[in-house]
Amino acid sequence: MNKKLNILVLEDVPEDAKFIERALSKSGLAFTVRRVASRPDFVKAVQDFRPNVILADYDLPRFNALEALEWMNEQPGDIPFILVTGSQSDEVAAECFKSGAADYVLKSNLQRLPSALMSALAKQAAEDQLKTSHERVRALSARAQARLESEKTRLAREIHDDLAQKLTALAIELSLLDSGFDYSGQEVSTQELRAKIKNLYELADGIIKSARRIEARLRPKVLDEFGLAAAIEWQTHEFEKETGIKCQFTAEPEDINVAYHASASRVSMRVEEKAGRLCLEVRDNGKGVTREQTSDPKSLGLLGMKERASLLSGTVHIEGAPGSGTLVRVLAPVKRSEERVGVPLATGNGR
The missing domain is CATH 3.30.565.10 (Histidine kinase-like ATPase, C-terminal domain)
Incomplete structure (x- = not known):
């Protein structure tokens, strides 16, 4: 990993923090450490220092890892949280994992800390990538649905404003033709009848052209045929x-x-x-x-x-x-x- 890491250490014993820093240095990692020992300092460091990973002792005088995890769970984003502490019960470890801890490393086994840290970072990166992929899929799906609805609305408007109007006019003309009268109720002559038939042909031709235009927008035949x-x-x-x-x-x-x-x-x-x-x-x-x-x-x-x-x-x-x-x-x-x-x-x- 070439990126320089920001590592936040929640630890009230300075000597233990130095042991942690020394164990990480031996692994060749590039990092900057900030140590805090109280809740206010921890909150401020998370907001200002923007750590890539948090290493926390379980029990501090007025603060503990579970409280830190609970606060982190309320914040946006996900930062790997590793418990680095002395001997604790299995119940404590289980509670920390349940609250979102990425790993549990004993201070007596700090040689395992670098690999635990790298594993936690890799897992978080994979989860972030998966989350981003899911967000993209949802966004693309929503966009596709919006475009589909927009196209349906456009087609409905085109059918209503064009096809439906022409069909209505065709129906009126056919009704008048069948009755043998014009709009004023006068009987139509042969010449007028021929004009009406010509008008009906033009209306029918316009309807066919409109239907073909709509069909072409849905699936151009030219693509399949030529x-x-x-x-x-x-x-x-x-x-x-x-x-x-x-x-x-x-x-x-x-x-x-x-x-x-x-x-x-x-x-x-x-x-x-x-x-x-x-x-x-x-x-x-x-x-x-x-x-x-x-x-x-x-x-x-x-x-x-x-x-x-x-x-x-x-x-x-x-x-x-x-x-x-x-x-x-x-x-x-x-x-x-x-x-x-x-x-x-x-x-x-x-x-």
Whole structure:
């Protein structure tokens, strides 16, 4: 471990604290020790010293390890807590473990302390990583659910405002046609009847186009029938119409980030298959992503791209600089089903 550790020692006997420090020094660990012997000093040290691990004697004059553990359990975060004490009963040890102690080391066996400390730190790191992973999964799940609900709302609005209105108009026209009268109650002529039939054809044609547009948003047929290049070209047209940003090529997960986050005016894309791997590069001229943003666990859009790539056994590399735009590169192995063999992933170099 190269990181210098902050070790807080809760010990009222200075000589015992020196023995503890000497035992740790022999192991080659890099550390800084702060010793405290009272509750106020312990609380202050946890808040100010920010220890990586706590080594505590069980019984101090006006404070003990169980009280320290109880206070620690009320605080945010998890710091490994190791009991370093003289001979105590099994009941005391069990109570300390129950309260959250990571280990129990006797002062007569301090040579075991370095390994106990390293094991406690490794276990805590694994637990922190697992906790972070769970938080990411929950966040991604919540984001996916929110996007699903948003898409359902958008579809419901589109169906209501477009399809439903056209169907209502079609039903009214059919009703009037069946009765043989116009809106004012006058009997319609043959010429007017033909005009109404033409209007019905136009309404029906509009309904078909609306249904196909909604169907395309749910699952573009062009992807299944013509391959990736044609699907990207279609998505490019849709994206340009919605945002006004000029594109050479683009893809759906990235274009949303470009429109809402990158402040870009131009997006370019390159896609190719080489040695059985798909390489997809998307570059914009926006404000540029920072290193902190790419590693931030709260950057759910970036995490979502990485999660999707991992489902394809692929990887995502993201780089950028303030004012210099962002580059997203996806690499994934190409898997072809028997019926799709021979269909090109991409044809051409963009528009």
